[in-house]
Every structure is written in C-alpha cells, then in structure tokens.
Ligand SMILES: [Fe+2]
C-alpha cells in the first residue's frame with residue numbers, strides 16, 4: 001500500500017475510536033509524540049520514587065512502613081509497564097534512560113519539591129496521586145493500545161495511593177494539634193504544585209490540539225484541572241483542612257469551584273531545572289543506574305548462557 005492509503009487506514013482507525021497496535025502503520029509524528037509522552041510518564045514514575053523513598057526508614061509504624069513500601073514499589077512497576085509500552089514503538093529502555101540522564105527528556109516537575117515532614121506522604125498521596133489519576137484515567141482510552149492497557153492497571157494502583165494518602169492525612173488531622181498543623185502545612189505546600197501537574201493553561205499548551213485529534217489526549221489541561229479542584233474541595237472539608245487559596249469559591253451558576261491565579265513563573269523555573277531538588281534527583285538517579293550496572297550485566301550473561309544451552313540441546 002502507498003502512504004496515502006496507509007494514512008487513510010490510520011485515520012479511519014482513529015475516527016472509529018479503535019486502537020492502533022505496534023504492528024500497524026502510523027505517521028511518524030504520532031509515533032514520536034507517543035514516545036515523548038510515554039517516556040516522560042515512565043521517567044516521572046521512577047523519579048517519583050525518590051521523595052517518598054526518603055521516608056521509608058522513618059515511617060511512624062510498621063503498618064505505615066508496609067503501605068509506603070508497597071506504594072513506592074508500585075511506582076517502580078509503573079515505570080516498567082511504561083518503558084515496555086514505549087519499547088513497542090521502536091525505542092530501547094537504555095536509549096530512554098540515557099535521554100533522562102542527560103537532560104534530553106523530562107519528568108514531572110512536581111518531584112523536584114522536597115518532602116520535609118511525614119505529613120508530606122499524606123499530601124503526596126492525596127494530591128499528587130490524585131492529580132495523576134485525573135490525568136491518567138482518560139489515558140485508559142488512549143488510541144495507542146499498549147499505552148491504554150498499561151494505564152488500566154496503573155490507575156487501579158494509583159487509586160490505592162490516593163486513598164492511603166487521604167487516610168494518612170485524616171489520621172493526622174484528627175490527632176494532636178501539632179499533627180493537625182503538620183498536615184495543614186503539607187497541604188499548603190503541595191496544593192499549588194499539584195494544580196501545575198495538569199500542565200500549562202490551554203491557551204499556551206503547544207501539543208494539545210494534535211494530541212486530541214489523535215485520541216491520545218481526551219480532555220484539555222484546564223478541563224482536567226477544574227475536575228481536580230471540584231473533587232478536592234469537598235475532600236478537604238472532610239479532612240478538616242483548608243486549601244491555601246483565598247479566592248477559592250463555588251460558582252453556583254457554572255457548578256464549579258473558581259480558584260486563584262497559578263504562579264506559572266514558578267512552574268517554568270522548576271521545569272527549566274531550578275527547583276529545590278532537581279540536581280539531587282538526577283544525581284541520585286544516575287548513581288542508582290551506575291550502581292545497578294552489574295545486575296543488568298549479570299542478567300544479560302545469564303540469558304546468553306541459557307540461550308546457548310537451549311541451542312546445544314536442540
Ligand atoms: Fe504511579
């Protein structure tokens with residue numbers, strides 16, 4: 001088939017809301033967009049292990065430690081599903097990690113903020129994983145099959161992450177005055193960065209329109225952000241905590257909560273590398289990769305040995 005016919009088949013699949021699979025022809029720009037998005041997503045999962053991994057040894061009880069360990073391990077798993085999904089598009093995991101380590105691909109800027117107190121484990125679960133779910137549930141219907149299928153499992157695990165964070169904050173909020181203040185302080189610090197996780201406003205979002213047409217993106221940044229605000233306000237009331245936005249109010253005409261201006265200069269500054277933890281996160285990641293080289297080499301040597309043995313037997 002010539003390129004026009006292939007393009008026509010691709011467009012028909014997208015229009016019918018069917019899935020594109022790795023064996024199918026796809027326009028190069030679609031492939032490159034997916035590689036960039038899935039890689040950035042995978043990088044965010046594994047870098048996201050660091051702010052919370054930091055607290056595993058200091059969890060206040062055996063139960064909290066077990067929950068936190070399970071959550072951090074889940075994030076490693078999410079990274080693996082997503083790197084595997086990216087590999088179906090013709091890139092290798094080595095290549096993607098190299099791009100991360102040399103600053104040619106990004107991860108979510110939220111993970112460049114420090115985790116200062118134990119309550120941050122609650123605020124991250126409730127708000128950061130909560131925002132991630134809002135972003136990710138529509139991706140379960142993404143037009144690219146392997147990405148959509150990875151997201152179904154990831155979303156189930158993210159909902160556990162969100163609930164454990166909410167429950168942690170609820171416990172602190174109903175604890176001593178000091179514990180409640182710690183929970184409030186964590187929410188104050190994580191609220192605005194969580195709103196930034198939905199990306200720049202629609203008016204400035206460069207890739208959005210094409211991604212919508214390709215069925216990669218289903219809702220705009222601002223739509224998803226609004227959903228998140230609408231869901232979070234009543235939850236904050238149950239927690240007995242306030243959200244740090246004096247302009248937050250319910251608009252009975254639109255049925256939505258209005259919120260104050262987001263400081264996009266902070267977002268851009270952190271994205272450009274000048275956040276409180278950018279350098280620390282990257283240094284830690286590169287060191288973990290270097291320290292793990294012998295494991296990858298041993299696994300590859302074992303696979304070779306096995307293949308040779310099987311060949312001999314055949
Ligand atoms: Fe995750």
Ligand SMILES: [Fe+2]
Nearest residue numbers: 075129158161
């Ligand atoms: Fe998560």
